[in-house]
Amino acid sequence: KQEVTQIPAALSVPEGENLVLNCSFTDSAIYNLQWFRQDPGKGLTSLLLIQSSQREQTSGRLNASLDKSSGRSTLYIAASQPGDSATYLCAVRHALNAGGTSYGKLTFGQGTILTVHP
Amino acid sequence: NAGVTQTPKFRVLKTGQSMTLLCAQDMNHEYMYWYRQDPGMGLRLIHYSVGEGTTAKGEVPDGYNVSRLKKQNFLLGLESAAPSQTSVYFCASSYPSGQYFGPGTRLLVL
Numbered sequence A: 001k002q003e004v005t006q007i008p009a010a011l012s013v014p015e016g017e018n019l020v021l022n023c024s025f026t027d028s029a030i031y032n033l034q035w036f037r038q039d040p041g042k043g044l045t046s047l048l049l050i051q052s053s054q055r056e057q058t059s060g061r062l063n064a065s066l067d068k069s070s071g072r073s074t075l076y077i078a079a080s081q082p083g084d085s086a087t088y089l090c091a092v093r094h095a096l097n098a099g100g101t102s103y104g105k106l107t108f109g110q111g112t113i114l115t116v117h118p
Numbered sequence B: 001n002a003g004v005t006q007t008p009k010f011r012v013l014k015t016g017q018s019m020t021l022l023c024a025q026d027m028n029h030e031y032m033y034w035y036r037q038d039p040g041m042g043l044r045l046i047h048y049s050v051g052e053g054t055t056a057k058g059e060v061p062d063g064y065n066v067s068r069l070k071k072q073n074f075l076l077g078l079e080s081a082a083p084s085q086t087s088v089y090f091c092a093s094s095y096p097s098g099q100y101f102g103p104g105t106r107l108l109v110l
Helices: none
Strands: A004-007 A010-014 A019-025 A030-038 A044-051 A056-059 A062-067 A072-077 A086-094 A106-108 A112-117 B004-007 B010-013 B019-025 B031-038 B042-049 B065-067 B073-078 B087-094 B099-101 B105-109
Touching: A004 A086, A010 A019, A019 A030, A019 A086, A019 A112, A030 A062, A030 A072, A044 A056, A044 A062, A044 A072, A044 B099, A072 A086, A106 B042, B004 B087, B019 B031, B019 B087, B019 B105, B031 B073, B042 B065, B042 B073, B073 B087
Parallel strands: A010 A112, B010 B105
Antiparallel strands: A004 A019, A019 A072, A030 A044, A030 A086, A056 A062, A062 A072, A086 A106, A086 A112, B004 B019, B019 B073, B031 B042, B031 B087, B065 B073, B087 B099, B087 B105
């Protein structure tokens, strides 16, 4: 059974800092990994998607890396801003297995609660 | 495109009542999912569907039923609501790549 762990559970930083959120998973047979952002009382917004054959993806101040063999992903946020305050969730998609039952399901980590203070 | 929409946004039920949550997507995605999110438990998969007319159980299917009569709609039913089903329910859809989530339905069962 795939297990996804996110460290740290919570992080508070001053504005302007560069920071790293960590995600680890136990089964390296993944199809892709997705990072989401969730604001309080809201739904999940997709930030970055990394296919299993890729090493990293970038979007603006965000960079996500993937090391499938070691079961790790990191989300790097450059020059953090108060508007980045949210919960960040990592999710891995099971490898597509024709005829199997784990077709396209995501397993989520518990999330990292990020607070960026002015 | 509206993406993934959910109806209703908030509902209060009494124990034993029934209700249906509606999820709709306009992205022509094959796969659709229902999750619940609870404090300290994260997101847990209730049921999912890999195509019109098909459904399958996720991690926590007990007490819920689903139907996928049309490709764009995925319904989640509670036949006899229990206080343990108080939660925030999220619907999602995906093509073989990323997953897109709806805004959620807050359900309170008294």
